[in-house]
Amino acid sequence: MASSPPCGNLDSGLEIKTRSVEQTLIPLVSQITTLINHKERPRKSERTLAAIQRVGQAVSVAVGRFVAVGEAIALENHELKDEMAHACCEARRAGDAIAQLTDAGLACAPPSPAVTVFSDRTGMVKAARLLLSSVTKVLVLADRIVIKQIVASRNKVLMTLEHLERVSTFQEFVQIFSQFGNQMVDFAHLTGDRQNDLKDEKKKARMAAARAVLEKCTMMLLTASKTCLRHPDCESARINKDAVFQRMRCALQQVVDIVTEARGCTDGAVLAASIYNAAKDYTTSVECLRDNLHCSLPDGVARQLEALVERTEDFTDSPYTGHEQRQAILGMCQLARQDAHQLLHAWTQAQSVQAREATEELEVAIAKSCQSVDELRRELHKAAVGRASELLRVHAEHSPLRALKAAGVEGNLEAVAQHSRTLTEQKEQLVENCRLLCHVSGSEPLEITCVHAEETFHVIGPQIISAAQTLALHPSSKIAKENLEVFCEAWDSQLGEVALLLRDIDEVLEGKRGGDKRAYLSLPRSGKHAAHLKSANPANPAKLDAEEQSGVAKVGLELRLLSSDVDGELEKWEEQEQQVVRHSQSVASMAYNMYLFTRGEGLLKTTLDLFHQAQVLSEEGFQLCSSLHVFCTQLLGEEKSTLTSEVEKLAVLCQRLQMGARTPVQGKSATFQKVDSSIQTTKSILSLILNILPACNKLNTKSERSSLGSPQDWRPDVSTPVRDGDAVPHNNNNNNDGGRHDDFAVKPFEQHVAGLNLLESN
Numbered sequence: 001m002a003s004s005p006p007c008g009n010l011d012s013g014l015e016i017k018t019r020s021v022e023q024t025l026i027p028l029v030s031q032i033t034t035l036i037n038h039k040e041r042p043r044k045s046e047r048t049l050a051a052i053q054r055v056g057q058a059v060s061v062a063v064g065r066f067v068a069v070g071e072a073i074a075l076e077n078h079e080l081k082d083e084m085a086h087a088c089c090e091a092r093r094a095g096d097a098i099a100q101l102t103d104a105g106l107a108c109a110p111p112s113p114a115v116t117v118f119s120d121r122t123g124m125v126k127a128a129r130l131l132l133s134s135v136t137k138v139l140v141l142a143d144r145i146v147i148k149q150i151v152a153s154r155n156k157v158l159m160t161l162e163h164l165e166r167v168s169t170f171q172e173f174v175q176i177f178s179q180f181g182n183q184m185v186d187f188a189h190l191t192g193d194r195q196n197d198l199k200d201e202k203k204k205a206r207m208a209a210a211r212a213v214l215e216k217c218t219m220m221l222l223t224a225s226k227t228c229l230r231h232p233d234c235e236s237a238r239i240n241k242d243a244v245f246q247r248m249r250c251a252l253q254q255v256v257d258i259v260t261e262a263r264g265c266t267d268g269a270v271l272a273a274s275i276y277n278a279a280k281d282y283t284t285s286v287e288c289l290r291d292n293l294h295c296s297l298p299d300g301v302a303r304q305l306e307a308l309v310e311r312t313e314d315f316t317d318s319p320y321t322g323h324e325q326r327q328a329i330l331g332m333c334q335l336a337r338q339d340a341h342q343l344l345h346a347w348t349q350a351q352s353v354q355a356r357e358a359t360e361e362l363e364v365a366i367a368k369s370c371q372s373v374d375e376l377r378r379e380l381h382k383a384a385v386g387r388a389s390e391l392l393r394v395h396a397e398h399s400p401l402r403a404l405k406a407a408g409v410e411g412n413l414e415a416v417a418q419h420s421r422t423l424t425e426q427k428e429q430l431v432e433n434c435r436l437l438c439h440v441s442g443s444e445p446l447e448i449t450c451v452h453a454e455e456t457f458h459v460i461g462p463q464i465i466s467a468a469q470t471l472a473l474h475p476s477s478k479i480a481k482e483n484l485e486v487f488c489e490a491w492d493s494q495l496g497e498v499a500l501l502l503r504d505i506d507e508v509l510e511g512k513r514g515g516d517k518r519a520y521l522s523l524p525r526s527g528k529h530a531a532h533l534k535s536a537n538p539a540n541p542a543k544l545d546a547e548e549q550s551g552v553a554k555v556g557l558e559l560r561l562l563s564s565d566v567d568g569e570l571e572k573w574e575e576q577e578q579q580v581v582r583h584s585q586s587v588a589s590m591a592y593n594m595y596l597f598t599r600g601e602g603l604l605k606t607t608l609d610l611f612h613q614a615q616v617l618s619e620e621g622f623q624l625c626s627s628l629h630v631f632c633t634q635l636l637g638e639e640k641s642t643l644t645s646e647v648e649k650l651a652v653l654c655q656r657l658q659m660g661a662r663t664p665v666q667g668k669s670a671t672f673q674k675v676d677s678s679i680q681t682t683k684s685i686l687s688l689i690l691n692i693l694p695a696c697n698k699l700n701t702k703s704e705r706s707s708l709g710s711p712q713d714w715r716p717d718v719s720t721p722v723r724d725g726d727a728v729p730h731n732n733n734n735n736n737d738g739g740r741h742d743d744f745a746v747k748p749f750e751q752h753v754a755g756l757n758l759l760e761s762n
Contacts, residue, residue, distance in 0.1 A: 018197040021139040028059075028135060033128075056102025063095030063131065070138040073145065080141050087137035094131035101127065147259050150194060153187045154252050161252075164221070165245050170229055177222065181561050184218055189554045191255055205445035207258050209452035213251040215557075216490050219564070220244045220463075223483035227470060230479050236469035240483070243463050274447055275439040278308040279377050286369050289347050290358035305340050308373070309333045314436060315383055320429060325383050332376040339369040377440065381509055384436040385502055391426075391433055392502075395495050400426060401488045404464065408471030408484060416472045420465040427461035430498075437501065442508030449501055456494045463487050478571065544600065544607070548672050555679050556598025562686040563588040563595065569693045573700075580631065580696055583624035584689055590617040591682050598679065607671055614661035614678045621654035621685055631696060639699060643692070650688050657681040 016022050067088045074084035101124050160180045167173045188211065195207040224241040231237050256262070282304040289301070312333060316326050346365040350358060358366070400423040407415035434454035441447045467484040474480050544552070566588040573581050590613055596602025597610050604610050628647045632640050660681060665674050 016136070016140070017199055018143055018194075019199055020197050021136070021143060022199065024139060025132070025136060028132065052102050056099050059131070060095045060099035063091050063135070066135065066138070067092050067095075070142070073142060077145055077148075080144065084138065084141050087134045087141065090130055090134035091138065094127050094134060097127040098124070098131065146190075146194065150187075150190050150259050151256055153183070153190055154256050157183045157187050158249070158252055161245065161248060164225060165241075167225075167229070168232075170226075173225060173229060177225075181218070184214070185554060185557055185561075188215070188557055191259075192553060194259060201443075201445045202448060203258050205448040207255065209448060210251045210254040210258070212452070213247060213456075214255075216493070217244055217248045217251070219486055220490065221248065222564070223479065223486045224467075226479045227467075227477070227483045230477060231470065231474055234470055234473055236466045236473065237480070240463055240466040240470060240487075243459065243466070247459060273311065274441070275308065275311045275377065275380060276442055276447070278304065278311055279373050282308055282373055283370050286343065286366055289343070290362065290366060301344065302340060305336060305373075308376075309336070311439065312376070312380065314439065315380055318432060318436070320387060320432065321383060325379075329376070329379055329383065332372065332379055336369070336372040336376055339365070339372045343369045378509070380436075381440040381505070384433065384440050385505060388433050388437060388498060388502055391429060392495060392499055395426065395430075398488075398492070401464070401491065404468040405471075405481075405484060405488070408468045409475055409481065411472050411475035413469070413472045416465075416468050420468065423461060423464060427457055430457045434498070437505065440509075441501075441505050446501070446504055446508065449497075449504075453494060453498055453501065457491075460487060460491050460494065464491060544598075544672075544675070548675070552598045552676055552679055555676070555683060556595045559591050559598075559679060559683050559686070560595040562683060562690065563591045565690055566591075566686055566693070569690060569697075572694075573697055578700075579627040580624065580693075583620055583627055584693060586620045587617055587624065587685065587689065590620065591686055594679060594682055607675055610675060610678060611661045614657055614682065617682060617685075618654040618658035618661070621650065621657070624689070625651045625654065628692065628696070631700070635699060643695060643699070646688065646692050646695075650685065650692065653681060653685045653688060657685065 016025070070084055070088045070091075074081045074088070077084075157180070160176060160183055163176050164173065164180055167176060191207065191211055195204055195211065198204045198207065221241075221244050224237075224244045228234070228237045228241045282301070285301050285304055312329055315321055316329055321329075343362075343365040346359070346362040350362045353359075400419050403419040404416060404423065407419055431454050434450050434457065438447050438450035438454070441450055464484070464487045467480070467487050471477065471480040471484050566584060570581050570584055570588075575581070593603050593613060594610060594617075597604040597613075604613055625647050628643070628650075632644050632647065635643065657678065660674065660677050663674070665671055
């Protein structure tokens with residue numbers, strides 16, 4: 001049997017940057033390799049001929065379907081029309097050539113001079129290369145459409161962002177922010193798909209960081225803008241709002257820089273300066289000495305060590321590093337220098353005796369030098385992680401944040417200034433510690449995450465202070481208080497991310513961190529790949545995996561926005577103890593917990609937790625319906641009829657949610673569908689409540705003026721569930737609304753590109 005040709009022999013020459021394109025090409029490469037490497041026997045059995053013909057026909061049919069989709073894409077994207085048409089023409093020509101070369105009828109007729117795969121292996125290789133190259137071109141062109149969609153979506157968001165920044169009335173703000181929210185949801189979906197699809201782990205980490213900024217800043221933008229509109233002459237409110245808008249613009253630009261691969265948008269300078277990279281480079285150079293006995297003296301090894309030692313000054317010069325730890329680091333640096341000196345001496349000795357292989361002395365010196373650097377790295381790791389853990393314990397008390405909130409409510413500007421200095425000092429400690437963690441993180445994606453954490457603390461600290469100053473100037477302002485709460489939650493959320501980061505850094509150091517699960521790709525995978533997914537028993541508590549979280553992330557974000565809208569509508573009610581208000585608050589709070597579940601955080605940890613929360617939410621919804629029915633009895637005519645109809649719709653939705661949550665299911669797919677259905681129904685409930693509340697508030701105000709009765713009997717005996725804090729966003733936003741698909745310009749591309757997943761075997 002002829003050996004399989006290297007992948008490079010069939011390389012298209014195009015750089016593939018996404019996993020979806022790569023995975024789509026794998027089965028095609030497998031099949032055409034089978035055709036090229038057929039068994040070269042003088043006599044061909046009918047079974048062999050039939051198998052070869054089967055593969056050739058399957059390739060031809062799949063290419064035909066694929067080309068049809070590529071041509072449809074070209075019709076909708078005129079700027080790519082010529083390139084796509086040329087690539088499709090080449091693919092069709094190559095597919096026809098392969099079908100002809102594998103025609104069993106021609107191979108079975110010895111007198112015929114017809115050329116076949118058995119007589120023209122060179123022709124088959126040529127056709128296979130043309131096919132692979134042209135199909136790759138089609139996929140890469142389709143990938144450019146995805147990039148174009150992301151850029152276009154960013155431009156829409158940016159334009160709306162500029163309108164939001166200039167609004168001067170609440171009515172205009174509400175109208176534009178609604179449009180902005182929808183655009184952000186679409187942008188989150190597109191960028192989430194892209195993040196999961198990227199092959200470069202550094203780009204994935206940078207994309208995750210930018211998307212995390214955008215998600216958190218969306219809520220900050222809402223409250224900061226409302227505060228500025230409520231208090232237009234307040235300088236601290238304006239500063240607070242401007243900082244949010246600026247950070248969102250930077251994050252939007254970073255996303256576009258990543259997907260378009262703009263120059264100068266990498267974190268290379270930061271990553272190159274880390275101790276992790278310096279230690280890795282030094283160790284590599286040291287181990288190469290055994291193979292370079294006949295080269296000149298490797299001065300580069302000594303320079304690399306000095307560069308490594310120089311970077312440890314970030315630790316030894318820090319005022320937060322203890323005296324004993326500083327001395328330990330300095331001592332290990334000196335030991336590393338001594339071992340390096342012994343290493344160069346042993347290498348020189350081996351060279352002087354013209355040794356053909358590394359001597360025993362040189363091998364020992366290499367081992368000692370690598371060990372001393374590894375011990376230094378571990379000591380630095382211990383210093384950085386230990387300091388971070390200590391800071392997290394201190395910040396868990398939230399003393400400066402609580403003090404700032406209290407001083408703001410009291411209107412005490414002097415106390416706000418005092419506690420702001422304390423928060424600033426803690427912020428500086430966190431920023432420096434993130435810089436130290438970057439040195440020892442152990443992988444480039446984690447280094448990028450450390451840089452993101454450093455930037456986040458650097459920005460949010462001053463934002464909290466400006467929000468507290470605004471509250472102190474307007475202590476009775478509910479929106480100013482809410483704004484400060486949002487920024488404090490963002491601070492707390494970032495502390496939680498640092499805790500997760502410490503765990504990941506420890507896992508890298510101990511070698512426990514393996515390859516990431518990549519179950520989700522932008523391009524579809526065939527059934528044979530999906531069949532290998534582990535099934536989950538719904539009878540047991542199960543957590544969503546990365547693919548499932550991406551599947552519900554979009555509707556989860558919509559749930560978050562709806563719950564926020566409900567809270568905003570409830571603030572307009574003068575009597576906060578009314579049962580309608582209290583039950584609506586409870587429903588919104590539970591929906592918020594379900595949103596956190598879609599991100600893998602919050603109080604709900606497993607699918608069973610989610611289903612239980614759905615049942616409790618439905619019961620709270622029924623209680624809300626009862627309170628609304630009481631309210632309806634006070635109305636007359638069309639008002640009563642309209643509201644009663646809406647309440648009945650709400651009851652139907654609550655019943656659907658309850659029955660769906662109680663219905664048992666078997667299998668991983670069915671469990672996920674149940675999760676998605678529960679969240680979708682909850683979203684519908686919130687939307688309906690948003691329609692009911694304004695009418696109820698208006699009629700309630702009207703009824704109080706008309707003395708139709710006091711609504712005090714609406715007050716409940718239950719308390720509103722406590723909301724969890726913001727959590728870390730995941731690399732994932734799949735679209736589950738069924739009516740929209742944004743991966744490519746035309747949906748048939750998804751349906752037919754799987755045609756490239758050809759026969760499993762001959």
